[in-house]
Amino acid sequence: xxxxxxxxxxxxLNQELKDILAYWQRYAPDPVxxxxxxxxxxxxxxxxxxxxxxxxxxxxxxxxSAAARHTQHDEYLPTxxxxxxxxxxxxxxxxxxxxxWMLDANGRPTDASKQLYGxxxxxxxxxxxxxxxxxxxxxEFAQEVYRAMIEHxxxxxxxxxxxxxxxxxxxxxxxxxxxxxxxxNGESKTxxxxxxxxxAFVSLLxxxxxxxxxxxxxxxxxNFLDQIIDPKTHRLILFQGAxxxxxxxxxxxxxxxxxxWLLLEAAEVLGDKDLLARVRKESVLMARAxxxxxxxxxxxxxxxxxxxxxxxxxxxxxxxxxxxxxWWVMAEAMVxxxxxxxxxxxxxxxxxSARSWEFTKRHLLDTKNGEWFSGVDATGKVLGNTxxxxxxxxxxxxxxxxxxxxxxxxxxxx
Numbered sequence: 001x002x003x004x005x006x007x008x009x010x011x012x013l014n015q016e017l018k019d020i021l022a023y024w025q026r027y028a029p030d031p032v033x034x035x036x037x038x039x040x041x042x043x044x045x046x047x048x049x050x051x052x053x054x055x056x057x058x059x060x061x062x063x064x065s066a067a068a069r070h071t072q073h074d075e076y077l078p079t080x081x082x083x084x085x086x087x088x089x090x091x092x093x094x095x096x097x098x099x100x101w102m103l104d105a106n107g108r109p110t111d112a113s114k115q116l117y118g119x120x121x122x123x124x125x126x127x128x129x130x131x132x133x134x135x136x137x138x139x140e141f142a143q144e145v146y147r148a149m150i151e152h153x154x155x156x157x158x159x160x161x162x163x164x165x166x167x168x169x170x171x172x173x174x175x176x177x178x179x180x181x182x183x184x185n186g187e188s189k190t191x192x193x194x195x196x197x198x199x200a201f202v203s204l205l206x207x208x209x210x211x212x213x214x215x216x217x218x219x220x221x222x223n224f225l226d227q228i229i230d231p232k233t234h235r236l237i238l239f240q241g242a243x244x245x246x247x248x249x250x251x252x253x254x255x256x257x258x259x260x261w262l263l264l265e266a267a268e269v270l271g272d273k274d275l276l277a278r279v280r281k282e283s284v285l286m287a288r289a290x291x292x293x294x295x296x297x298x299x300x301x302x303x304x305x306x307x308x309x310x311x312x313x314x315x316x317x318x319x320x321x322x323x324x325x326x327w328w329v330m331a332e333a334m335v336x337x338x339x340x341x342x343x344x345x346x347x348x349x350x351x352x353s354a355r356s357w358e359f360t361k362r363h364l365l366d367t368k369n370g371e372w373f374s375g376v377d378a379t380g381k382v383l384g385n386t387x388x389x390x391x392x393x394x395x396x397x398x399x400x401x402x403x404x405x406x407x408x409x410x411x412x413x414x
Contacts, residue, residue, distance in 0.1 A: 003347075004354035010408045013357070016365075017401035021067055023370040024060065024394050025079055027387070033105050035086035036060060040388035044369050051110055052103045053390035054091045054118040057083055061125030063398040069132040070402050077133065084129050084138060087122060092141065096171050097148035098122075101179065102390070112170035115179045117193045119149050124200040131207050142204055148172070149197070150216070155189075160243050161227065162219045163189045164197055187239040187247045191228050194220060195259055202266045217270050224263055225278060234285040250305035253293030254329030257300070257336035260286035261403075264339060280343060287340035287349060290333075295378070298355035299325035299363070300333045302375075323378040327392070330360045331400035338407050353404070372397055 027044050028036040035057060038050030061083035068076040090107040091099040093114075099122045102111035126142035129135065152172040153164045165188050167175040181187035198220045205213050227244040228237055235256055239248040260283045267279040293301045302322040333356040341349035363380050364372045366387075374384030374392055386392055 002351075004350065006408050006412055009354065009357065010405050010412075012361075013401045013405045013408075017067065017071075017398060017405070020371060020394055020398050020401065021064070021076060021079075023387075024063075027370075028060065029079075029082065030105075033107060035082070035090065035107065037388060038105065038390065039386055042366070042369060042373070042385055042387060044387065046388075049105045051390070052090075052105065052107070054087070054099050054101055055121050056388070056390050056393050057087050057091065058118075058121035058125035059393035059395035061087060062121075062128045063394040065125065065129040065132040066402060067398065069128070070406070080129055080132065083125065084135070087125070088137070088141060091122065093170065097152075098145055098172075100170075113175055113179075114148075114152070114168040114170065114172060116149065116153055116164050116166055117180050117196060119145055119153075120193065120196040120200040123149070124196070124203050127200070127204040127207055131203070139207065143208065146201075146204060146213070150212075154216075155242065161223065163194065163223055163227070163244070165242075166190055166193060181239050182248070185239070185247055186241045188242050189240045189244060191236045191238050191240075191252075191255065191259075194223060194228065195255065195262060198224070198266055199262050202269050205269055214270060217266055218272060218275065221263060221266055221270070221275055221279065224259065225282060229259075229282060229286070234282065234289040250303055251293065252303045253290055253300050254302065254326065254332050256286055256293075257290040257329075258332040260284075260290065261336045261339035264343075284340055284343050287336055290336065291348070291352065294333075294352060294355075298352070298359040299376075299378075300329050300356065302326050302329060324375045324383060325359065325363065325377075326375040327360075327364055327372045328396035329375075330356050330364060331396040334360070334400050335403045335407075338404055342407060342410070357404075 027040050030037045032048065035052060037046040038052040039047040061080055064076045064080035064083065068074065068080060090103055093100060098114045098119050100109045100112045101115045101118050104110050123142055123145045126138050130138040130142060152168060155163050155165060166178045166181050169175050175183065177183050180192055181190045201213060201217050201220065205217055230237055235251055236259055237246050237249050238252060241247050263279050264283045267276040295301065302324040305320045334353050337349045337356065338353035341353060363376045366373055371387045373382050374386065376382055
């Protein structure tokens with residue numbers, strides 16, 4: 001392999017982070033209705049009547065708070081403040097606790113359900129905003145969301161070993177449907193939601209080191225090690241029932257590589273040496289398994305569904321392949337494989353992290369209109385049509401720039 005030029009890579013990511021943040025500062029704010037547009041197209045034109053989701057607002061809050069804290073550039077704080085104020089004024093449910101899932105363009109709830117995925121991202125953004133600003137109302141809001149999640153969604157049945165129920169109605173009674181999972185299939189616990197609850201709890205733990213919160217983080221890490229990660233394949237089981245029984249699965253390569261580094265981050269913040277040793281080992285095994293989703297061009301496939309889930313690299317003719325190279329998958333691949341290299345010093349991990357960035361530069365960066373395309377197919381054809389949406393945000397690619405720059409800095413220091 002050709003060893004990447006770490007200093008050049010770091011400079012490129014530093015510039016890319018600036019470009020991403022500048023794009024969102026320019027095109028995301030809604031000057032008429034407040035907050036941020038719910039949808040902006042590839043042509044950078046907003047859809048003023050589009051709904052506004054709590055995930056998008058919270059991810060903007062996290063990204064600009066983290067950028068301000070890591071870069072020490074106060075120019076990013078006004079956008080973070082705008083996100084906090086809108087979350088507090090419009091998404092916060094002051095009667096029942098937690099946050100709404102979706103609002104109309106004017107800030108009125110259109111879906112007031114309590115999806116745990118949305119609660120997690122609100123908590124993630126609020127805790128990072130407090131970390132960056134020490135704005136006490138943000139911590140109080142974060143603690144309120146956390147306590148609502150524990151009171152209403154945490155599975156206290158000791159026989160079921162913890163975890164969180166996927167969603168609830170506005171008043172925390174039984175939900176009619178789930179956004180992330182299929183309620184009618186009994187998918188009451190999901191890998192995806194638990195992964196983001198874990199990262200949110202870890203973010204809160206950094207600024208509020210309560211004993212109860214540490215217990216929750218420890219329990220979530222163990223849920224991944226003992227219930228969510230398949231011990232044979234070292235891949236995530238995607239959808240499970242109340243007793244963690246698999247309901248529907250496949251391979252989500254982006255989530256596998258993302259979880260490999262987020263689990264390690266959680267264990268490091270928690271500081272449990274025995275648990276950290278287990279996570280270090282599993283993190284590497286997960287990264288090795290995720291390599292099977294990478295094609296020769298350096299792009300990582302989105303997912304695989306089929307009967308031969310354990311060995312898809314040996315049987316690409318059975319089952320269903322989603323060959324999209326998504327913006328968020330490529331961002332997480334860059335961080336996750338670099339994390340694996342830091343743990344093992346195996347050159348293939350450093351190579352794949354660098355190749356993920358090279359693929360991104362070639363295919364996903366929109367050099368004309370800014371930001372990243374949502375994805376490309378296996379031939380490099382651009383997919384999607386939105387730069388900003390309830391799911392397309394600055395969190396994955398912004399965080400990847402921050403994380404990778406920091407990790408490269410540690411390699412250079414050595």
